[in-house]
Amino acid sequence: MIERVEEIARAAGEVLKARFGKIDPRTIGRKSTARDLVTEADRETERTVVAGIRKAFPGEAILSEEEVREEGGSGPLWHVDPLDGTINFVHGVPIFAVSIARYVGGKPHMGVVYNPVMGEMFAAEVGKGATLNGSPIRVSTTEALSEALLITGFPYRRGEIPDNNLDNFVRFFFEARGIRRIGAASIDLAWVAAGRFDGSWELHLEPHDVAAGALLVREAGGKVTDVEGGEGWLYGRNVVASNGPLHEAIRRRVRA
Numbered sequence: 001m002i003e004r005v006e007e008i009a010r011a012a013g014e015v016l017k018a019r020f021g022k023i024d025p026r027t028i029g030r031k032s033t034a035r036d037l038v039t040e041a042d043r044e045t046e047r048t049v050v051a052g053i054r055k056a057f058p059g060e061a062i063l064s065e066e067e068v069r070e071e072g073g074s075g076p077l078w079h080v081d082p083l084d085g086t087i088n089f090v091h092g093v094p095i096f097a098v099s100i101a102r103y104v105g106g107k108p109h110m111g112v113v114y115n116p117v118m119g120e121m122f123a124a125e126v127g128k129g130a131t132l133n134g135s136p137i138r139v140s141t142t143e144a145l146s147e148a149l150l151i152t153g154f155p156y157r158r159g160e161i162p163d164n165n166l167d168n169f170v171r172f173f174f175e176a177r178g179i180r181r182i183g184a185a186s187i188d189l190a191w192v193a194a195g196r197f198d199g200s201w202e203l204h205l206e207p208h209d210v211a212a213g214a215l216l217v218r219e220a221g222g223k224v225t226d227v228e229g230g231e232g233w234l235y236g237r238n239v240v241a242s243n244g245p246l247h248e249a250i251r252r253r254v255r256a
Helices: 002-019 041-054 087-091 168-174 185-193 208-218 249-253
Strands: 061-064 077-084 097-104 107-115 120-125 131-134 148-154 178-180 200-201 223-225 238-242
Touching: 002 041, 002 097, 002 107, 002 120, 002 249, 041 061, 041 097, 077 087, 077 185, 077 208, 097 131, 097 185, 097 208, 107 185, 107 208, 120 185, 120 208, 131 185, 131 208, 148 168, 148 185, 168 178, 168 185, 168 238, 168 249, 185 208, 200 249, 208 238, 223 249, 238 249
Parallel strands: 061 077, 148 178, 148 200
Antiparallel strands: 077 097, 097 107, 107 120, 120 131, 200 238, 223 238
């Protein structure tokens, strides 16, 4: 099954590569704020993913970012982010991804995060580990926050809400070895799974942002919770992901 999902992600990636660097600024739309962008590439990629899922997994519900909102009930439910990192995509920054995850009974079953420009396919199935282009990956072994490289992001409405994550960033600024912000939550999590980052946290997220990446982290030996340390990370709009040893040190410093 995971191979079929990878095929769907690659097909979607071809759509993005064909449009990358060719976006007409006049066609860019805004959603909740001037920072929350949407392009025809988002929509076309979503249609490619949805068509692929419906062909390969007929009758299963799909909850995607742009156009498709189906209720899963007790059956399988697909969480789709057709273009995670739209601002990067619009500005010609080659860090964006197609994120696809299948959940069964509300639990992650399998997922992929695919960066088409870098040619990196992260994939995981529950109980079977996580891979990058077919090779197993593991989280880092860093144990000290002073030696950790962390990754985070900021909400689109950061000028309108009090918990915009800036205070958390400042708090880690003086303690961690380094902090990065690359603008695609699914890649943040995939890179934690691959051991490139030691931990990640973010607020104001949607299920499609974290559904696949969280499974990657867990299957690579890491830990994923909400800010309170519970299991509300999928719908609770905040997530902390880590290699495990650093988890509590990160979580205790994050305020949502």
